[in-house]
Amino acid sequence: MKRILAWLDARLSIRESLLPMLTHPIPQGAAGPMGWWYVFGSASLTLLVVQILTGIALSLVFVPGADTAYESLLYLNFDQPLGWFIRALHYYAGSGMVVMVLLHMAQVFLHGSYKYPRELTWVLGVFLLLCTMGMFFTGQVLRWDPDAYWGIAVGASMAGRVPYLGPYIVHLLLGGPVIGGDTLSRFFDLHVFIIPGALLFFLTVHLWLVLKRGVSEPPIPGKVVDPNTYDAHYEKELRNGVPFLGKPLLRDALVSALSVLAVVALAAVIGPKGPSGPPDPTLSGANPRPEWPFLWLFALLSLSPPSAETFIMLVFPGVLIFALFLVPFVSRRGERAPSRRPVAVLSVLVIFTTLGVLTYEGVTAPWSPKMTAWSGDPVPKHLLEKRSPRQMQGAAVLQIKQCRNCHALDDVGGQRGPDLTTVGGRMTRDQLIDQISNGTPGGGNMPAFGKQMSPAEMDALVDFLTTLRGQGQPAPEPTSPVAGMVRP
């Protein structure tokens, strides 16, 4: 046995290559309690391994063909033994990977670990973040349901806005003039060959740099990074260092194992995500939403004025990515401790709060009309009590003309326009007629309904709306300047 091992090592030279890598020393501080901050990178790596394993498993059954992808997903969900679990695990481990990568980035940023001599490690980390996001987007497309179809449509429409080259990019992205089998094959290629290939390459260099430039020591307030003296200082640190293969590895292993348990539990309890429906673009009721890592962008686009939109779609992401690349070159030296870097701490707080708020907005999407509210949401009973027949008729007009798709009553209905529960206390009869007939001036939020409504319908509707007042709320003064300006 010993002789076989010796023969193998004589050929492979593991003792002089791989072994020193595993036992490379890390600074004493990183092996102490502060070392708990260092676990997110290895947890990301572990979840990536889960993704590779589950991805290979899924590719044994999934068919990347536009006509059969949906059926193969249903087969995975319902017929293939444990297919539902592997699909769910692939989704939740992927989500967990995004979370871990973001935590890892935040930790490295807060501890100033990206500073000299680890600038390139950070740059490769940004590439890895982009690959992770790319995997999430292309993975959603492989779910080949209406969300996938319309997600590509939205992506293509954004690309189509690129000056001059837009149409070419759209056709290259779709693999032809329409969304179809060629599109799915392209995204399958990206998800299974191109992005994973890039990701593994970047990861190899990233880990190589971790070995060669070493793990950063925990920051100490007052101990500044100076490129002229840092290397000598770090070498001294390593002389009392601790081998990675030991306590530090155990800590990484514990958190990695806990992450795996967490995503397995989520997968087992919640189950696979989608497909939400067959990929038939003519089915009504499509309500496409991006996956959660992109909800913030969806919200940002929806909340921005149309004039800034093309900029936010095409230029803003590039600016963000460029800013991330610049971080270690703008701040290469100096303090590393968060307690001495208030701007860094504040930036992280502001960025994550912004992302959180935008994601929440993206989930609720108050700007989207509720397409089924007009036929599905009833008029609250208390708004119909003691109303004349004509006012009741007005309530019916409110529903039939789809007003509820954008206007809520008692908070039920669309949120795009204002809630109408007390509109009679805010606007006079004349103002209401003007608003409904002409919409918001200058093509704003509300379309003009003047041509879509008969005088009888308009009368009934406005009669009803003027009765919508809070308890004891008086009718507004009829001499408001807007009233009487435009009358149909």
Place this chain on the structure above:
Amino acid sequence: MTQPSLPSSPERRTFFHWLTYLVSVAATIVLGIPLLGFLFGALRKKQEQWYPLGLVKDFPEGQTRMVTFDNPLRQPWDGMTAHTGVFVCNLGKDGEKKDQFRVLAVNCAHLGCPVSWFPRSALFMCPCHGGVYYENGERASGPPPRGLFPCVWRVNKDGKLEVQAPHYPSLQDTLRNPAKI
């Protein structure tokens, strides 16, 4: 006795250097051109195709209706993804007794989501960001930068309304004015 020539005289070495460069460049070109050509094959112009939507007399005047069909631009393996819808409205006959139609693509001009038709309020509404259009396709409100994309149509000899198979429309690549690809 003659001196044997050295196996690597300077001239010979330079020659082999240049030969290696040349052959490598040639190998890269013959490998790269077909690969790139294959990739950019997606830009190949597909032939203009027409699809009959139905007899003119079957479209009641003044009513907007969604007509669904299999897009002829499809691949044989596209399945139900090839289903396409257009909104058709018969506008009656013009001054020269010719049938007039309005045929609109379902894709919102903002970011391509599918708009729904609400006949009672005569509006098209988009579920994504709340773009709204009037019955004639003009923008009514919301973020769209223009109206809905009108399709190209014609009435054939058999009295059938035909629509030109629609590609995925975008702002610089509309159905009436496609980009020159």
